[in-house]
Amino acid sequence: MRKLKFLLQKEFRQIFRNRSILRIIFVMPVIQLLVLPLAADYEVRDIHVAVVDHDHSAWSQKLVNKIDASGYFQVLQYGNSFERAMAQIENDRADLILEIPAGFEKTVIKEDKASLFMAVNAINGVKANLGAAYLQQIIRDFNGERRAEWIVYPRFDPEKIITVTSSNWYNPNMNYKFFMVPGILVILVTMVGSFLAAMNIVKEKEIGTIEQINVTPIKKYQFILGKLIPFWVLGMLVLSIGLLIARLAYHIQPAGGLLPVFVFSAIYLLAILGLGLLVSTFTSSQQQAILLSFFLMMIFILLGGLYTSIESMPEWARWLTKFNPVSYFIEVMRLVVLKGSGLKDIGPHLLIMSVFAVVLNSWAVISYRKRH
Amino acid sequence: MQEGNVIEVEDLTKRFGDFTAVDKISFAVKQGEIFGFLGANGAGKTTAMRMLIGLSKPSSGEAKVAGFDVYRENEQIKNNIGYMSQKFSLYEDLTVKENIRFYAGIYGKSDQFIKEKTSIILKQLHMEEQANNLVVSLPLGWKQKLAFSVAVFHEPRIVFLDEPTGGVDPVTRREFWQMIYKAADKGITVFVTTHYMDEAEYCHRVSIMVDGRIEALDNPAALKKRFNARNMEEVFLKLARGAKRAE
Known part of the structure; x- marks a missing residue:
């Protein structure tokens, strides 16, 4: 000792x-x-999304506004030229392209469904994945709101909408x-x-x-x-x-x-x-x-x-x-x-x-x- | 073990793979003797010494140091020996006093003993003023003298010195050898390797190793006579010239 x-x-x-x-x-x-x-910090902000709007309808405008208002995205408008938006991705100025097809509003109202096109710049994998996930979430929300607006009373066979709300245990604010x-x-x-x-x-x-x-x-x-x-x-x-x-x-x-x-x-x-x-x-x-x-x-x-x-x-x-x-x-x-x-x-x-x-x-x- | 011997070595061998570094050496060292262990670089001196102090396990042969067997009782040997390696091995980031205290402490010396002996040693070394200086600030010669004092501080029966005066100026070397003599006078056996042939003259007996074997062992006067040489340097050159091992 x-x-x-x-x-x-x-x-x-x-x-x-x-x-x-x-x-x-x-x-x-x-x-x-x-x-x-x-x-x-795991949170991703300032995702640059280039929007190519072929529709120019009230609805497409609403969707873009919603994306803009979420706080995660910076919306860059590129009229209806996909090529110009693509060029921005190539220059690394945009992370995502959202292409709204012509007749988007019309198809949605008539057929109750429509497709959007999303292109992701995956060079920064984390940002691309999270950005795409956020954007999908917003589009889903938008879809939900639209349905709520249009389906005034339950139709005979409405498509069931299941929404998941989560609560974070042990770290409630996900800090x-x-x-x-x-x-x-x-x-x-x-x-x-x-x-x-x-x-x-x-x-x-x-x-x-x-x-x-x-x-x-x-x-x-x-x-x-x-x-x-x-x-x-x-x-x-x-x-x-x-x-x-x-x-x-x-x-x-x-x-x-x-x-x-x-x-x-x-x-x-x-x-x-x-x-x-x-x-x-x-x-x-x-x-x-x-x-x-x-x-x-x-x-x-x-x-x-x-x-x-x-x-x-x-x-x-x-x-x-x-x-x-x-x-x-x-x-x-x-x-x-x-x-x-x-x-x-x-x-x-x-x-x-x-x-x-x-x-x-x-x-x-x-x-x-x-x-x- | 024969009366008066503190080291007895019989056919001691160390092999590293195919290479035989030390090849069946035999010798004995008497109590209080200054035993010079000479040889060219690579002759096997350091390897032989490392087996005796318990840093290296022999491949074959017998050896007893201070009455203890090098195979089975190497930890008991350590209580009875002091060692000063080729590499300076005091702590440079500790002071002179702290180094002495540390090494004395791990040999189990009492505070009283450490305190009294430290002041004696510092006086002998004329280092009283430097007692609280970091060792790194001392000149090389002083460091070597301090290292020797630390190696014999716990009053071992035998002290092993591996090229203690390498790179030291002639004046300090002389002073160093005076310290060795003083230790031998107190009955401490000194086992020393060296490259300096003038130092070989200071030893009571000298062994000369060539290619892992001891080629000559006697007192300096007898060796000079036998090889018909004027000094130890000539003896060494005559023997070492036959060496096959390159440096």
């Missing part, structure tokens, strides 16, 4: 003496949490910040845990001090604890700062209380630090460690359920996310922050994360060798 005290003292001294690392540890979370959630902020915090804590721990040990390899440590009677577990504890403390500190920022800047308070968040993070950090240690045992320079960590982080983040939902991934990818510690943390954050889950509800997650922690750390201890 006494030896561990000396190891910890040394580690903390070095961390607090290294100004640039310290700055990264504390300034990065603050800036990222204040800036990133504002930028990572994307409520799930982006905790998610970004997860990634920050993960980076502090894995990157810094891995870099720290590999640095000792590079400068040769690890050899000096290896000829001392220090036990493997003492050395590893001496590295785990300081970064665990740092990780928890970053988490606390992050939660404070979430509260002050975004009024996000975990509905399930802070306890489940901290308990899960404590175990999560152990697992991630274990991963960092493992990376350091497989690499011999800081360069290699950075590359390997970066590679793992990319996969963890993209398969973590923050930017894309895991449910919509293909089967094999969903299977992969089961081995991704980040995905569990993001899920737990959402459960606790939004849904108000308590310790009992995240029990399975705690258990799985403990398995991660035990496996990764044992693996790291086994592969760390004092003698070659």
